[in-house]
Amino acid sequence: MSANNNNTSTLKSYVDSATGAVQNAVGNLMGSTGDEAEGKAKQQKAQAEYDASHTAAKVPGATVSAAGVAKDDPNRTAGSWNQTVGAAKESVGGLLGNETLKQAGREQNRSGQEQEARGQINDYTSGVGERLSGAVGSAVAGLTGDRTKQAEYQDRHDAGKTQQRGAELDIQKQTKARQQQ
Structure with a gap:
């Protein structure tokens, strides 16, 4: 394996999940359905990465x-x-x-x-x-x-x-x- 950014990582999944949650919440507060959806998508991607990591x-x-x-x-x-x-x-x-x-x-x-x-x-x-x-x-x-x-x-x-x-x-x-x- 070489050092690349495609390796699954539990830590990265936590960071991505938190980022997605914040983006989702801000989008919800601001009424931006695009940001809200993008935040949810980041959270789902983070969950998939977490699952792959384990x-x-x-x-x-x-x-x-x-x-x-x-x-x-x-x-x-x-x-x-x-x-x-x-x-x-x-x-x-x-x-x-x-x-x-x-x-x-x-x-x-x-x-x-x-x-x-x-x-x-x-x-x-x-x-x-x-x-x-x-x-x-x-x-x-x-x-x-x-x-x-x-x-x-x-x-x-x-x-x-x-x-x-x-x-x-x-x-x-x-x-x-x-x-x-």
């Missing part, structure tokens, strides 16, 4: 977003696998009446959940750190006029954002699944 898709072992692709922490994949194998052992143990196999499956499932959570936390915190260092580095490089470094730091920011969004997506999915149980 959109990510999971593929096996990675996350894909508008900002790029980020590989998952290995603990996330291994933990998910251990949960699956553990649940299978627990089911087979239950069907066969084998309490030892059932308990071993339950323990492997629990261990897998913990392992996956460690990977999610690592991806989330690492993503936040990469976003922050990328944003600061890009700003400094922009001030010094170093466009190459600015693009490198923007890439770091974008990779961190994707990594963070992937962890958030998994955490939200797991939270929703627990609430449905």
